[in-house]
Amino acid sequence: MARPLSEDKKDAILASAIELVAAMGTGAPTAKIARRAGVAEGTLFKYFPDKDALLAATFLDLEGELARALVAGVPAGLAPKERIRHIWNRLIDWSAANPTRLKALRQLKVSDRIGPESRRCGEAFFADFKALLDEALAGHAERLSIDFIGAVLTALAEITLDFIARDPGRHDYHRAIGFDTFWRAIGR
Amino acid sequence: MARPLSEDKKDAILASAIELVAAMGTGAPTAKIARRAGVAEGTLFKYFPDKDALLAATFLDLEGELARALVAGVPAGLAPKERIRHIWNRLIDWSAANPTRLKALRQLKVSDRIGPESRRCGEAFFADFKALLDEALAGHAERLSIDFIGAVLTALAEITLDFIARDPGRHDYHRAIGFDTFWRAIGR
Amino acid sequence: MARPLSEDKKDAILASAIELVAAMGTGAPTAKIARRAGVAEGTLFKYFPDKDALLAATFLDLEGELARALVAGVPAGLAPKERIRHIWNRLIDWSAANPTRLKALRQLKVSDRIGPESRRCGEAFFADFKALLDEALAGHAERLSIDFIGAVLTALAEITLDFIARDPGRHDYHRAIGFDTFWRAIGR
Amino acid sequence: MARPLSEDKKDAILASAIELVAAMGTGAPTAKIARRAGVAEGTLFKYFPDKDALLAATFLDLEGELARALVAGVPAGLAPKERIRHIWNRLIDWSAANPTRLKALRQLKVSDRIGPESRRCGEAFFADFKALLDEALAGHAERLSIDFIGAVLTALAEITLDFIARDPGRHDYHRAIGFDTFWRAIGR
DNA sequence: GATGAATGAGAATTCATTCAT
DNA sequence: GATGAATGAATTCTCATTCAT
Numbered sequence: 001m002a003r004p005l006s007e008d009k010k011d012a013i014l015a016s017a018i019e020l021v022a023a024m025g026t027g028a029p030t031a032k033i034a035r036r037a038g039v040a041e042g043t044l045f046k047y048f049p050d051k052d053a054l055l056a057a058t059f060l061d062l063e064g065e066l067a068r069a070l071v072a073g074v075p076a077g078l079a080p081k082e083r084i085r086h087i088w089n090r091l092i093d094w095s096a097a098n099p100t101r102l103k104a105l106r107q108l109k110v111s112d113r114i115g116p117e118s119r120r121c122g123e124a125f126f127a128d129f130k131a132l133l134d135e136a137l138a139g140h141a142e143r144l145s146i147d148f149i150g151a152v153l154t155a156l157a158e159i160t161l162d163f164i165a166r167d168p169g170r171h172d173y174h175r176a177i178g179f180d181t182f183w184r185a186i187g188r
Numbered sequence: 189m190a191r192p193l194s195e196d197k198k199d200a201i202l203a204s205a206i207e208l209v210a211a212m213g214t215g216a217p218t219a220k221i222a223r224r225a226g227v228a229e230g231t232l233f234k235y236f237p238d239k240d241a242l243l244a245a246t247f248l249d250l251e252g253e254l255a256r257a258l259v260a261g262v263p264a265g266l267a268p269k270e271r272i273r274h275i276w277n278r279l280i281d282w283s284a285a286n287p288t289r290l291k292a293l294r295q296l297k298v299s300d301r302i303g304p305e306s307r308r309c310g311e312a313f314f315a316d317f318k319a320l321l322d323e324a325l326a327g328h329a330e331r332l333s334i335d336f337i338g339a340v341l342t343a344l345a346e347i348t349l350d351f352i353a354r355d356p357g358r359h360d361y362h363r364a365i366g367f368d369t370f371w372r373a374i375g376r
Numbered sequence: 377m378a379r380p381l382s383e384d385k386k387d388a389i390l391a392s393a394i395e396l397v398a399a400m401g402t403g404a405p406t407a408k409i410a411r412r413a414g415v416a417e418g419t420l421f422k423y424f425p426d427k428d429a430l431l432a433a434t435f436l437d438l439e440g441e442l443a444r445a446l447v448a449g450v451p452a453g454l455a456p457k458e459r460i461r462h463i464w465n466r467l468i469d470w471s472a473a474n475p476t477r478l479k480a481l482r483q484l485k486v487s488d489r490i491g492p493e494s495r496r497c498g499e500a501f502f503a504d505f506k507a508l509l510d511e512a513l514a515g516h517a518e519r520l521s522i523d524f525i526g527a528v529l530t531a532l533a534e535i536t537l538d539f540i541a542r543d544p545g546r547h548d549y550h551r552a553i554g555f556d557t558f559w560r561a562i563g564r
Numbered sequence: 565m566a567r568p569l570s571e572d573k574k575d576a577i578l579a580s581a582i583e584l585v586a587a588m589g590t591g592a593p594t595a596k597i598a599r600r601a602g603v604a605e606g607t608l609f610k611y612f613p614d615k616d617a618l619l620a621a622t623f624l625d626l627e628g629e630l631a632r633a634l635v636a637g638v639p640a641g642l643a644p645k646e647r648i649r650h651i652w653n654r655l656i657d658w659s660a661a662n663p664t665r666l667k668a669l670r671q672l673k674v675s676d677r678i679g680p681e682s683r684r685c686g687e688a689f690f691a692d693f694k695a696l697l698d699e700a701l702a703g704h705a706e707r708l709s710i711d712f713i714g715a716v717l718t719a720l721a722e723i724t725l726d727f728i729a730r731d732p733g734r735h736d737y738h739r740a741i742g743f744d745t746f747w748r749a750i751g752r
Numbered sequence: 753g754a755t756g757a758a759t760g761a762g763a764a765t766t767c768a769t770t771c772a773t
Numbered sequence: 774g775a776t777g778a779a780t781g782a783a784t785t786c787t788c789a790t791t792c793a794t
Contacts (some may be wrong), residue, residue, distance in 0.1 A: 005777090005778070009778090025781095029762080030764060040766085040780045041782095042780055042781060043781095046778065046779075049309045051763095051764065079286065106298070110298040112213060133196075144369075148351065148365075149349070151350070152369065155346065162339070163336065178334075181332075183375035184372050185372050187773095217789080218790085219790060220754095225753080227755090229790090230757095231753085231755070231756080233790065234753070234754075238790075379757050379792095380756090382757085385757090401675075401676055403767095405783075405785085407785085415759090417785095418760060418787080418788085419757075419758055421786065421787080424733075426786075427784095482674070486670075486671075520745075527726070528753095530718065531719035531723055532719065534719065535716060535719055553708070557749050559743050561746070562745070563748055593766080593767060594768060598777095602776055605769090605774040605777055605778090606770080606775070607775055607777095610774075614766065615767075
């Protein structure tokens with residue numbers, strides 16, 4: 001092989017795409033993404049066949065990272081509610097600590113350039129998360145479907161993050177209120 | 189006397205913008221919007237100085253209509269919870285009955301072409317709604333800010349609408365679950 | 377109407393396309409075609425929806441002009457052979473006098489960017505020509521199909537034109553040899 | 565000793581070029597040609613300095629093969645007309661049996677990427693063919709130049725092949741008509 | 753006021769060719 | 774010798790906005 005496709009370059013392109021999609025939405029030009037990644041315009045298309053593929057990869061990269069952040073290191077031996085609070089805190093903290101990634105992810109989630117295939121793939125990343133949720137909620141919220149509960153959690157997290165963004169000094173307070181609201185919402 | 193700008197034409201342009209933004213997002217070309225409205229390409233710019241102004245007007249049109257739909261005809265003499273359920277039902281029913289308008293509104297809400305000015309303006313339309321909410325919730329949820337409660341209501345409505353869209357036969361069921369979830373979420 | 381699409385501009389674009397297709401083949405860039413026509417790049421696409429449409433229009437323009445040149449003013453009262461010789465001379469003379477148009481037409485004829493639709497359309501222009509041929513040949517070449525005869529005529533004309541191009545001083549000589557060859561080829 | 569350029573690889577590249585030029589014209593990308601030949605993109609340029617050189621070589625390869633096919637094995641002792649008919653039949657049969665090669669050759673013949681040098685070279689391959697023709701025609705068609713006769717033969721063959729392509733069941737019939745037409749065309 | 757032709761700055765992609773490995 | 778990643782100029786087409794009619 002002459003030279004393998006460099007994982008570094010691919011990552012640079014993805015990182016650049018995240019930055020620019022966060023700042024400009026999915027309309028960010030591929031030329032700008034390439035330049036900021038330090039590669040030639042044409043090189044981008046060696047790594048991703050077209051812009052949609054790049055956006056899909058960016059989306060999955062972000063979803064994957066988030067999903068991994070959520071479930072990593074949930075301490076054993078916690079009561080169900082505390083286990084879920086742990087996940088909640090991870091979700092809020094990761095998002096608040098990665099505002100650019102979060103912004104990019106939001107843009108991609110609502111974009112019509114992310115096809116159903118990629119969305120399904122993205123959901124799959126959250127299988128562990130859902131399993132954890134499911135297990136922890138046994139006995140607490142059986143009347144609601146896990147999909148509904150997941151959607152409520154996500155939506156309340158978004159709201160919580162908005163409030164934290166406007167009032168970052170009270171990060172912990174908003175985070176706690178958010179979780180409390182979620183716990184009541186799905187309560188028996 | 190010079191001919192005044194025709195209100196009819198303006199409405200036609202807005203209606204056309206709603207359809208096309210719903211279908212194509214904010215990228216819908218002004219030329220297409222004009223054609224579907226039955227006016228010339230240039231005429232659109234007589235009514236709106238540029239595309240952003242048109243999008244802002246479209247956004248406010250939709251927000252206003254929705255806000256009005258929510259608060260109109262809330263029956264007097266209902267218990268607080270039932271008054272809010274009434275508003276909730278209106279929100280769900282209007283949205284389910286106007287999928288195109290809802291889609292356009294969602295697109296505009298997440299678009300970065302709607303500036304903070306317009307967003308503030310849009311919020312103002314919901315003053316009555318918030319007042320109603322505030323009044324009805326006196327004694328039920330004082331620990332939460334009205335903004336937070338409004339955001340939760342909106343978010344849960346979006347989720348409810350997604351579930352209805354996927355399973356329209358159980359409109360009433362999902363609507364009730366949604367409200368129940370909301371009521372618990374903000375409960376004491 | 378603000379301003380009608382100008383026939384002049386359309387003609388300028390077609391004329392420019394003819395020149396550039398003759399010189400560079402169908403790969404001639406639309407930007408160059410527009411510039412040489414004295415219009416903006418985007419204007420070209422107001423007159424022709426895309427490059428293929430422009431090429432098709434150019435093709436039909438040339439075919440039409442050639443077809444008209446062939447059949448115009450065939451003197452009445454000539455013997456069949458002389459009537460066909462008249463057409464032949466017209467074909468040779470028009471082509472020799474319009475080398476650029478001829479070159480463009482050849483490029484377009486062999487290009488795979490001209491679809492079957494356009495080709496059929498182009499053939500239709502030669503209906504009069506074929507009718508004249510058919511009539512004149514009654515009794516001389518009935519054993520051959522008119523399509524075959526037309527193809528032979530065209531092919532021999534191409535050859536004749538090549539010889540004239542290399543040896544323009546003997547235009548009339550080559551023209552006569554060519555016709556004589558054609559007449560023998562299809563003779564009884 | 566350095567490894568020599570492999571004749572096999574060169575042939576594979578040429579064969580691939582023939583296929584792809586037949587299918588896509590001279591616009592066929594070098595990368596695709598290389599891939600189909602089973603070699604790397606860059607390797608192609610070790611065998612041919614640039615794309616034009618590859619196209620020229622492809623052209624000459626096809627012309628050479630055709631020229632050889634024409635003159636090989638003309639039976640001695642045939643009358644002149646029958647000797648030429650033999651060549652004619654070879655030309656038609658080879659072309660009908662090798663539609664891909666024929667298509668590629670046609671594309672290259674009309675392409676402006678084949679320079680006059682290559683064309684002259686290509687013609688040289690047909691020296692034997694012309695000699696045979698010349699000899700056979702002594703006394704039949706001295707009034708016409710051998711170049712003219714060759715061009716007529718080629719043109720009529722093209723027409724014949726078109727008719728065969730549309731009506732392959734009557735291969736022999738069209739082949740005979742074609743020859744007959746040729747013979748008359750150049751006849752005394 | 754209304755019209756829509758005209759504009760030209762982008763935008764996504766392609767591709768022959770080079771050169772580090 | 775062979776490889777294929779890297780390059781960036783070139784290409785087609787879109788679209789918000791202007792302005793002559």
